[in-house]
Amino acid sequence: MTSDSASVLDLDTKTTVGGGVEDAYGEDQATEEQLVTPWTISVASGYSLLRDPHHNKGLAFTEKERDAHYLRGLLPPVCISQELQEKKLMRSLRQYQVPLQRYMAMMDLQERNERLFYKLLIDNVEELLPVVYTPTVGEACQKYGCIFRRPQGLYISLKEKGKILEVLKNWPERSIQVIVVTDGERILGLGDLGSQGMGIPVGKLSLYTALGGIHPSSCLPVTIDVGTNNEQLLNDEFYIGLRQKRATGQEYAELLHEFMTAVKQNYGEKVIVQYEDFANHNAFELLAKYSKSHLVFNDDIQGTASVVLAGLVAALKVVGRTLAEHTFLFLGAGEAGTGIAELIALEMSRQTKAPIEETRKKIWLVDSKGLIVSSRKESLQHFKKPWAHEHEPVKTLLDAVKTIKPTVLIGSSGVGQTFTKEVAEAMPSFNEKPVILALSNPTSQSECTAEQAYSWSEGRAIFASGSPFDPVEYNGKLFVPGQANNAYIFPGLGLGLVISGAIRVHDEMLLAASEALAQQVTEENFANGLIYPPFTIIRKISAHIAANVAAKAYELGLATHLPRPANLVKYAESRMYSPLYRSYR
Ligand SMILES: NC(=O)C1=CN([C@@H]2O[C@H](COP(=O)(O)OP(=O)(O)OC[C@H]3O[C@@H](n4cnc5c(N)ncnc54)[C@H](OP(=O)(O)O)[C@@H]3O)[C@@H](O)[C@H]2O)C=CC1
Ligand SMILES: CC(=O)C(=O)O
Numbered sequence: 164m165t166s167d168s169a170s171v172l173d174l175d176t177k178t179t180v181g182g183g184v185e186d187a188y189g190e191d192q193a194t195e196e197q198l199v200t201p202w203t204i205s206v207a208s209g210y211s212l213l214r215d216p217h218h219n220k221g222l223a224f225t226e227k228e229r230d231a232h233y234l235r236g237l238l239p240p241v242c243i244s245q246e247l248q249e250k251k252l253m254r255s256l257r258q259y260q261v262p263l264q265r266y267m268a269m270m271d272l273q274e275r276n277e278r279l280f281y282k283l284l285i286d287n288v289e290e291l292l293p294v295v296y297t298p299t300v301g302e303a304c305q306k307y308g309c310i311f312r313r314p315q316g317l318y319i320s321l322k323e324k325g326k327i328l329e330v331l332k333n334w335p336e337r338s339i340q341v342i343v344v345t346d347g348e349r350i351l352g353l354g355d356l357g358s359q360g361m362g363i364p365v366g367k368l369s370l371y372t373a374l375g376g377i378h379p380s381s382c383l384p385v386t387i388d389v390g391t392n393n394e395q396l397l398n399d400e401f402y403i404g405l406r407q408k409r410a411t412g413q414e415y416a417e418l419l420h421e422f423m424t425a426v427k428q429n430y431g432e433k434v435i436v437q438y439e440d441f442a443n444h445n446a447f448e449l450l451a452k453y454s455k456s457h458l459v460f461n462d463d464i465q466g467t468a469s470v471v472l473a474g475l476v477a478a479l480k481v482v483g484r485t486l487a488e489h490t491f492l493f494l495g496a497g498e499a500g501t502g503i504a505e506l507i508a509l510e511m512s513r514q515t516k517a518p519i520e521e522t523r524k525k526i527w528l529v530d531s532k533g534l535i536v537s538s539r540k541e542s543l544q545h546f547k548k549p550w551a552h553e554h555e556p557v558k559t560l561l562d563a564v565k566t567i568k569p570t571v572l573i574g575s576s577g578v579g580q581t582f583t584k585e586v587a588e589a590m591p592s593f594n595e596k597p598v599i600l601a602l603s604n605p606t607s608q609s610e611c612t613a614e615q616a617y618s619w620s621e622g623r624a625i626f627a628s629g630s631p632f633d634p635v636e637y638n639g640k641l642f643v644p645g646q647a648n649n650a651y652i653f654p655g656l657g658l659g660l661v662i663s664g665a666i667r668v669h670d671e672m673l674l675a676a677s678e679a680l681a682q683q684v685t686e687e688n689f690a691n692g693l694i695y696p697p698f699t700i701i702r703k704i705s706a707h708i709a710a711n712v713a714a715k716a717y718e719l720g721l722a723t724h725l726p727r728p729a730n731l732v733k734y735a736e737s738r739m740y741s742p743l744y745r746s747y748r
């Protein structure tokens with residue numbers, strides 16, 4: 164008797180080769196060469212309930228639930244609260260000294276008990292953000308091949324060309340509201356990590372839920388794999404992606420187009436597609452192309468711009484003057500640098516009524532070849548051209564700082580330690596309170612550390628960084644660095660788009676998000692040297708951002724959820740996912 168002839172519907176028991184009873188699905192007795200069908204049970208109860216991360220509560224199942232759901236004997240006798248589970252897990256997490264071990268423990272928890280994972284993340288956000296997000300997620304992506312256990316998102320590679328719609332249907336959830344997609348080419352400041360970039364969409368989406376209250380089952384992480392140019396990964400036996408050089412040009416464009424088309428076809432017009440960590444030679448084009456037809460948003464260009472503008476607007480309360488009275492110098496003229504520069508120029512133009520071509524002149528950028536000036540215009544990438552102002556060529560950042568004399572210095576180069584002692588010392592030589600933002604991630608790529616910024620500026624810098632730094636004591640005073648990271652913006656922005664049913668992202672919404680964030684910075688925060696509110700109140704912040712964004716969507720006629728709720732903050736809060744356990748009948 165072979166499994167070929169045994170129908171899966173024929174439930175008669177038969178004796179197997181080994182003498183046991185054949186299972187109904189023919190699997191136990193199949194030999195290596197025979198094909199089997201991976202049937203699963205779809206109603207979660209008993210053992211399968213314990214293995215279902217969406218519904219599992221572990222030891223927190225009540226006596227009644229254990230009876231009703233066939234759990235008797237599958238758990239030890241004790242019933243404990245979610246709070247006690249949280250306490251126990253935090254204690255065991257803190258015992259790991261190696262950040263990657265904490266990351267893996269958190270990923271295991273997410274796979275085992277989703278609500279408990281989010282309860283931990285929400286209640287201990289400042290402690291766990293660096294674990295599930297930057298900097299540790301960077302190391303996790305670098306080692307993703309070794310630590311890979313279970314897929315946490317969809318991998319769409321060149322092999323899936325022509326079948327992407329079918330691939331989307333393989334994902335177990337139907338009702339998707341947010342997709343974060345990367346092609347892995349510029350993962351943080353770590354470069355091309357190919358398929359191993361998956362850690363980024365997974366991490367970003369866990370923040371959508373924890374910080375912005377989007378339901379986890381409506382989040383879909385996607386990695387588009389068109390190969391990698393990272394030789395080390397191509398030669399790594401544990402690499403999980405396509406082992407080929409990156410596809411470019413038409414082949415790349417066609418795969419991306421098929422993906423974008425399939426997304427709209429499968430999930431409709433109101434699914435948010437957040438582009439994350441694409442290299443700039445694709446990122447600007449994708450955003451320009453699909454923002455006309457889809458609800459797309461580039462976090463590195465737009466989210467970063469919104470968070471930095473918020474920090475700067477807040478900083479004006481400490482450093483004085485209006486935005487237009489400041490001079491900005493960037494190290495790094497890519498997605499983050501030019502994205503931020505453009506939103507600052509837009510806001511200045513809004514405030515002063517001067518044309519944006521004029522306000523851009525207050526902003527200067529340095530790339531790997533030096534200051535961006537008009538004599539370089541012909542050879543510049545299109546996104547740098549608006550910043551090519553009249554000036555003689557300047558080769559180094561230090562010379563640019565000395566010549567331009569910026570009041571605000573922003574690092575968005577992806578290269579660590581580029582704000583040298585000389586650069587950081589030059590800033591306070593012509594500024595009472597220089598603003599220094601070291602945005603590059605992860606920590607290893609930060610343009611300078613918090614300690615360097617405070618000590619080199621003799622405690623005068625207003626400093627924030629993309630990855631977190633601990634407070635620094637300098638000359639007997641405690642300085643608390645803020646975290647200028649787009650994680651403040653995208654969860655609330657996403658929630659605002661969802662609750663209003665917006666169909667497009669508009670620059671005005673980025674300004675609305677930025678304004679809401681800046682409003683959340685208190686006098687107490689300023690007194691501590693902070694230009695951002697603490698992450699501990701991020702859900703409140705996200706509700707305010709969501710409300711401002713939704714209000715703008717209604718104002719611009721881009722909202723489809725009608726009528727408009729009267730109190731948008733309350734409405735946003737009411738729509739946020741809670742990680743508390745539900746009771747089962
Ligand atoms: N804090 C936050 O929320 C965010 C932080 N980031 C971080 O910002 C960094 C940059 O990201 P992104 O803008 O997308 O990257 P891009 O690759 O688009 O841009 C990098 C820019 O830096 C320039 N650059 C590289 N090396 C040097 C150098 N040694 N000296 C001067 N300029 C240099 C590049 O110059 P050239 O053009 O000549 O090659 C390019 O203009 C990353 O580390 C990323 O993690 C990004 C988004 C959000
Ligand atoms: C924070 C972020 O999006 C980045 O570093 O790319």
Ligand SMILES: [Mg+2]
Binds near residue numbers: 351439462463
């Ligand atoms: Mg990013």
